[in-house]
Amino acid sequence: MSFSFDTTYKDLDSNLYSRVTPKSIADPNVLLLNDELCADLGLDTAKLNAKILAGQDCLEEPIAQAYAGHQYGSFTILGDGRAMILGEHVHDGNRYDIQLKGAGRTPYSGRGDGNATISSMLREYLYSYAMRNLNIKTSRSLAVVETDEAVERRRTEPGAVLVRVMNSHIRYGTFQYVAGQGSDELRRFTDYVIDRHYPRLNEADRTYLEFFDAVMQSSIEMVVDWLRVGFIHGVMNTDNMSIDGETFDYGPCAFINYYDEETVFSSIDKHGRYAFGNQRPILRWNLERFAEALQPLCTESALAYDELEVKLDEFEDRFDAQYDAMTRKKLGINSDGEEELVDEFLEWLRKSNADYTNTFLELETPGTFDDPVFATAEFERLRNKLAAVGLDEKLMQEANPRYVPRNYLVEEALDEYLETGDLSKFKGLLTVLENPYTSKDVDSQFQQPPPREFDAEYTTYCNT
């Protein structure tokens, strides 16, 4: 089967989207196709040719969605500037947006060219693949299709189209946009989103309040998962925050190596707004903007703004609870208490600046890494204390990945493809990241952090 579309978004008010046409691509070439995702979507790979995947052979008219968002704190009206939804694919009772990224300009493109480079789409494919296999809710990548044009960014590269799959691309920023269209429209839209993502809440007494609660919960779970594996999203603007707790928009993201909560890799994040350790307060800030977007619903008895504020006040406790449970799992502690020891360990992690991923593997199996930071008396003392109350192997193995996408290895693999057209290094990384918790039979270089100088200067970019 190819896609089976039933695009309900087109039943919404017409100012929420625009009908669009993908740019024409003379000779699209499928570089990567995600077989596992094809199977999950009930798609027959033989029926998914390059023309379909590059939007050259559409089953129906694609749309670009309108949305708004706070970008680095400033409110802006936006929309899909280089993304187009081919349709909503329905399989086994589940609905998925099938979206092309880099398929040309839309009415929301502004001065953007609507294009994407091959390296940034390969990068998104790899990061979303890794996140999925790390058991984190995420957009997934169905295919990367190389195009025949040259796209100019920091360097000139072949263009590409990424086929991205999500439960939906509805974001906090979509609500911010719709809020500006009036309360009737916002109510219709909110009801649509609840039906699509949280249908159980239709039975609730306080449906809109429970909806806010559910979005807050799914977002907290998502960000705690990021902190668990050392992921920095890099551009947590409200237009990049999914209503369903799916990680998406893999632009300037990266994984930390040496533990430092102030780590920032994004070239434009000069003040560290989206630093690793700032992801928690920024999530709260974003939820406040989301609550404000729901305010027009409060003109009715359906919701009172105070109720949303009460929910927001629960944020810190709920985040703490989720975060503490996660940290205890990473340390293999399955009883209550031991808060002081956990804090003491986290303090050591901050001070020692040890490699985040490898620290927990070393706790689990001492002697795994030949790194002086793990040969210190302090590490041994803490490990002994932890061993007395925790270090439960089973808990730890579920929480602590053996492999994450190491920034320097990702860059090497992308450079190799750009310079020689050889994808084998890149595919090697995908293989390692297929089972990031369990694979053991892997070259030890994949667990090696980069030289500290590399990490200190590493820079990631938006809109490539």
Ligand code: AMP
């Ligand atoms: P992002 O940083 O990816 O969330 O993008 C922010 C906004 O810029 C979104 O509206 C994007 O669709 C738009 N955008 C990013 N790159 C381009 C591009 N090359 N052409 C047109 N719009 C773009």
Ligand code: MG
């Ligand atoms: Mg975005």
